[in-house]
Amino acid sequence: MARHLSPCSSSSTTTTFSPSSFNHEAHLSRKFIVVPSGTYSSTWVSRIHSRINQRMHPQLKSSNGHPLNAAYMQDGLPGNPLAKEHFEPRMKQRPIPLSEPEKAESTLSITVVGASGDLAKKKIFPALFALFYEDCLPENFTVFGYARTKMTDEELRNMISRTLTCRIDKRENCDDKMDHFLKRCFYHSGQYNSEEHFAELDNKLKEKEAGKLPNRLFYLSIPPNIFVDVVRCASLRASSANGWTRVIVEKPFGRDSKSSGELTTCLKKYLTEEQIFRIDHYLGKELVENLSVLRFSNLVFEPLWSRNYIRNVQLIFSEDFGIEGRGGYFNNYGIIRDIMQNHLLQILALFAMETPVSLDAEDVRNEKVKVLRSMRPLQLEDVIVGQYKGHSKGGKSYPAYTDDPTVPKDSLTPTFAAAALFINNARWDGVPFLMKAGKALHTKRAEIRVQFRHVPGNLYKRNFGTDLDKATNELVLRVQPDEAIYLKINNKVPGLGMRLDRSELNLLYRARYPREIPDAYERLLLDAIEGERRLFIRSDELDAAWALFTPLLKELEEKKIVPELYPYGSRGPVGAHYLAAKYNVRWGDLSGEDS
Ligand SMILES: NC(=O)C1=CN([C@@H]2O[C@H](COP(=O)(O)OP(=O)(O)OC[C@H]3O[C@@H](n4cnc5c(N)ncnc54)[C@H](OP(=O)(O)O)[C@@H]3O)[C@@H](O)[C@H]2O)C=CC1
Numbered sequence: 324m325a326r327h328l329s330p331c332s333s334s335s336t337t338t339t340f341s342p343s344s345f346n347h348e349a350h351l352s353r354k355f356i357v358v359p360s361g362t363y364s365s366t367w368v369s370r371i372h373s374r375i376n377q378r379m380h381p382q383l384k385s386s387n388g389h390p391l392n393a394a395y396m397q398d399g400l401p402g403n404p405l406a407k408e409h410f411e412p413r414m415k416q417r418p419i420p421l422s423e424p425e426k427a428e429s430t431l432s433i434t435v436v437g438a439s440g441d442l443a444k445k446k447i448f449p450a451l452f453a454l455f456y457e458d459c460l461p462e463n464f465t466v467f468g469y470a471r472t473k474m475t476d477e478e479l480r481n482m483i484s485r486t487l488t489c490r491i492d493k494r495e496n497c498d499d500k501m502d503h504f505l506k507r508c509f510y511h512s513g514q515y516n517s518e519e520h521f522a523e524l525d526n527k528l529k530e531k532e533a534g535k536l537p538n539r540l541f542y543l544s545i546p547p548n549i550f551v552d553v554v555r556c557a558s559l560r561a562s563s564a565n566g567w568t569r570v571i572v573e574k575p576f577g578r579d580s581k582s583s584g585e586l587t588t589c590l591k592k593y594l595t596e597e598q599i600f601r602i603d604h605y606l607g608k609e610l611v612e613n614l615s616v617l618r619f620s621n622l623v624f625e626p627l628w629s630r631n632y633i634r635n636v637q638l639i640f641s642e643d644f645g646i647e648g649r650g651g652y653f654n655n656y657g658i659i660r661d662i663m664q665n666h667l668l669q670i671l672a673l674f675a676m677e678t679p680v681s682l683d684a685e686d687v688r689n690e691k692v693k694v695l696r697s698m699r700p701l702q703l704e705d706v707i708v709g710q711y712k713g714h715s716k717g718g719k720s721y722p723a724y725t726d727d728p729t730v731p732k733d734s735l736t737p738t739f740a741a742a743a744l745f746i747n748n749a750r751w752d753g754v755p756f757l758m759k760a761g762k763a764l765h766t767k768r769a770e771i772r773v774q775f776r777h778v779p780g781n782l783y784k785r786n787f788g789t790d791l792d793k794a795t796n797e798l799v800l801r802v803q804p805d806e807a808i809y810l811k812i813n814n815k816v817p818g819l820g821m822r823l824d825r826s827e828l829n830l831l832y833r834a835r836y837p838r839e840i841p842d843a844y845e846r847l848l849l850d851a852i853e854g855e856r857r858l859f860i861r862s863d864e865l866d867a868a869w870a871l872f873t874p875l876l877k878e879l880e881e882k883k884i885v886p887e888l889y890p891y892g893s894r895g896p897v898g899a900h901y902l903a904a905k906y907n908v909r910w911g912d913l914s915g916e917d918s
């Protein structure tokens with residue numbers, strides 16, 4: 324039966340051969356590939372082609388520019404329990420005979436550790452279903468939930484089913500797809516530090532894998548204090564015997580340079596760097612992915628991408644809700660660690676990096692690290708912090724941060740911060756990169772704003788009035804909501820006179836691409852499954868990010884800097900305006916002129 328066109332397939336054509344009699348692993352092991360006859364879908368064909376390419380041309384890229392399953396060739400470096408020397412020969416191009424398990428069909432098991440939690444329910448299971456729905460998961464896959472909560476398989480399925488949704492354009496077979504997906508979901512209850520319980524999980528996984536080549540992905544959707552326990556137990560008792568084993572680690576990766584370094588050291592007792600996928604879900608967002616495309620594939624942008632033409636860059640994150648019971652985590656971290664040190668800094672690095680040698684993960688991450696290591700140390704006077712206070716509006720009252728039962732009454736933890744950062748390199752010398760992140764503000768939004776310099780000797784400056792800043796071009800990448808890329812330009816108002824206007828050249832995603840945009844977790848899960856690391860954080864990137872923020876965070880804490888209070892639902896503390904003004908910048912999101 325032919326399948327629907329999937330985003331995981333590159334074309335909708337149908338090719339002919341018989342799936343039932345075709346063992347693609349066995350075919351990959353042959354030097355010459357014979358395609359049997361029969362009817363088969365393009366999805367499967369493209370997967371097979373990918374596997375053939377991986378085997379014969381390890382440097383080939385998939386159509387989206389990703390290296391094809393690069394990690395499949397790199398995983399399993401020797402020296403720890405999860406390392407599989409078995410894979411070492413795959414790194415070399417030579418016609419070696421495959422072992423029996425390699426010849427067998429492979430399976431994928433995804434274990435969501437912390438399956439009873441908020442992130443698992445809200446994001447991970449729905450993302451896995453979306454991948455299944457789009458035919459992006461391998462034929463043989465199993466999803467396991469693991470947590471301490473006692474639950475049956477059926478109860479897990481009920482829990483998951485409440486948050487599954489189908490892509491708008493394919494609703495007709497949604498229920499069937501959900502049933503199929505849920506049948507592949509299982510649950511194992513266990514402690515996070517029990518090798519015995521992970522050995523039980525291993526038995527269940529083996530049962531489902533049924534002797535096929537097992538690849539295993541663990542998603543650590545748990546609080547950070549139990550990361551190492553889980554990695555130890557999983558690596559010793561539940562790693563794949565002869566396939567790959569990878570671990571996705573959720574943030575926070577420590578709370579400063581020291582704790583992050585310790586975490587990395589502990590994880591590396593059990594995992595190689597190649598097996599660790601540190602997730603920053605902002606890197607999986609559509610508009611963040613598009614940042615490099617916009618810059619490197621349009622001649623009109625790249626030449627302008629420097630201090631010569633750019634006045635300042637703004638990275639803005641705001642949420643219109645408060646902490647809402649997450650104080651146990653948040654109060655120990657604060658907004659700088661929660662958003663700036665990772666999400667916004669990652670965007671900054673992508674924005675400012677030099678052209679990488681290629682789109683390979685290591686080439687891109689090398690360039691990002693260079694930017695991070697070129698950052699000027701952050702000064703306390705270039706940062707302002709805030710905390711939301713209670714507020715009543717329209718008969719409704721909104722709580723202060725310290726009203727939350729999970730937050731200590733005397734907490735100084737910032738729920739808002741703004742900072743001016745600089746990159747000490749030739750391209751960006753003197754250009755302020757302003758970051759702003761806050762909870763309980765007037766709007767939910769994430770965007771990248773690029774304000775360009777004035778036009779020298781502008782012929783039309785008389786027509787702009789006194790505020791020439793208002794006449795400069797501004798490029799905005801609205802990451803969310805309502806994804807868009809727009810460029811503010813000056814144009815003439817039609818008519819006989821010479822009146823100038825500000826307009827937007829607007830690529831509004833919902834107008835141009837009516838299809839639903841995949842969630843960031845979908846992209847990142849798929850990448851981890853394919854062994855693509857470009858959108859995951861390498862340990863030296865992490866070190867550089869912490870090296871930038873740790874001294875500032877220490878100073879804020881040691882000096883007990885009191886955050887400026889701002890009302891729940893407001894535009895944030897006024898200090899953010901003064902900070903921007905210090906560098907002749909106005910926050911673009913507060914200008915009120917965007918459409
Ligand atoms: N929620 C979100 O939107 C985001 C979360 N993250 C990160 O993802 C991870 C998971 O987040 P989230 O799902 O919100 O976390 P939860 O607090 O919901 O925890 C997940 C599961 O871990 C177990 N757990 C919770 N606290 C403890 C504890 N103290 N000791 C042992 N087990 C515990 C619980 O399962 P059980 O009791 O059944 O064992 C819980 O269901 C965290 O690292 C978080 O920082 C990152 C970005 C966004």
Ligand SMILES: O=C1O[C@H](COP(=O)(O)O)[C@@H](O)[C@H](O)[C@H]1O
Nearest residue numbers: 574604642661662666769803843
């Ligand atoms: O990592 C985090 O991100 C969320 C915001 O993610 P988004 O995709 O909804 O923008 C934030 O609420 C949370 O505090 C933080 O830990």
